[in-house]
Amino acid sequence: MNILCFIACALVLSGFSVFFALGGVADRNEILHRAKQPEGKKLLIIIGAAELGIGIYGAWLFGIGYDWGAFFALASYLLAITPEDIRQHTIADAATLTFGVLFLLLRLSRFQTVELIDALLGAAVGAVLLGLPYLIRRSSIGLGDVKILAVCGLMLGPIGVITFLMRAFLAIFVYSLVQLIRKKVTLHSETPFAPFLLLAALI
Numbered sequence: 764m765n766i767l768c769f770i771a772c773a774l775v776l777s778g779f780s781v782f783f784a785l786g787g788v789a790d791r792n793e794i795l796h797r798a799k800q801p802e803g804k805k806l807l808i809i810i811g812a813a814e815l816g817i818g819i820y821g822a823w824l825f826g827i828g829y830d831w832g833a834f835f836a837l838a839s840y841l842l843a844i845t846p847e848d849i850r851q852h853t854i855a856d857a858a859t860l861t862f863g864v865l866f867l868l869l870r871l872s873r874f875q876t877v878e879l880i881d882a883l884l885g886a887a888v889g890a891v892l893l894g895l896p897y898l899i900r901r902s903s904i905g906l907g908d909v910k911i912l913a914v915c916g917l918m919l920g921p922i923g924v925i926t927f928l929m930r931a932f933l934a935i936f937v938y939s940l941v942q943l944i945r946k947k948v949t950l951h952s953e954t955p956f957a958p959f960l961l962l963a964a965l966i
Contacts, residue, residue, distance in 0.1 A: 773814075776814075776839040777810075777811070777814040777839065779858075781843075783855060783858040783861070784846045785797050806846060810846075814839065814842065817834075817838045821838070832869060833869060836865060836866060837866075837919070838961065838964050838965065840859075840915075841960050843862070844957045845955070854908070854910065859907075859914050867882060869918070870882040881921070882920065885917055885918070887916070888916055888925065889913040889928075890916070892928055893909045894913075897909050905956075908956045911956065912928060928963075931956070931962070931963035934959045934963060935954060938954070939954060
C-alpha cells in the first residue's frame with residue numbers, strides 16, 4: 764500500500780514538473796499548443812525520462828520511503844524550472860509557490876513540531892544566504908534565485924540548504940572555469956542557476 768501511495772505521489776509530482784516546464788499557469792490552449800510542437804514533444808520526453816531516472820536513482824539511494832519522497836519532490840521542482848531558466852533566465856513564481864506548499868505539506872506529514880521548525884528555519888536561512896547578496900548587488904543575483912533557495916530550504920532545513928548551496932556554487936565555478944578557458948563565456952555572462960541546483964540535489 765505504501766509503495767502505491769509513493770507511486771501516486773511520484774506521478775503527481777511528475778505531472779506538476781511537466782506542467783510548469785511547458786509554461787505552467789499560462790493559457791491552457793497555449794500549453795497544449797506547446798506540447799504538440801516538436802520542441803514541446805522533445806521537452807516532454809526529456810522531462811519524463813529524467814523523472815523516471817531520478818525516481819529509480821532515489822529508490823536506489825534511499826529505498827521507498829519518506830527520504831525518497833523528499834528527494835524526488837525537490838528534484839521535480841528543480842527539473843520543472845530548469846528549462847525556462849535556461850531559455851529566458853526567469854523562474855515562474857507559480858511553480859515556486861506550488862512546490863513550496865507541497866514541500867511544507869510533506870514536512871508536516873510526519874506530524875512532528877520539529878519538522879515544521881526545521882522547515883521554516885531552512886527557508887529563512889535560504890532566503891538570507893542569497894537575499895543579502897541580492898540587496899547588495901542585484902545585478903549578480905535575481906530575486907527568483909532567492910525564492911528558489913528559500914523554497915528548497917523548506918525541504919532541506921538550515922544545515923542542508925547551506926551544503927546544498929555550496930555544492931551548486933562549486934558546480935557553477937567548475938562549469939564557468941571550463942567555459943572561460945574555451946572562450947564560450949565572459950566574466951559578465953549570465954549563468955542560469957536552476958540547472959546547477961538540480962545537479963547539487965542529485966549529487
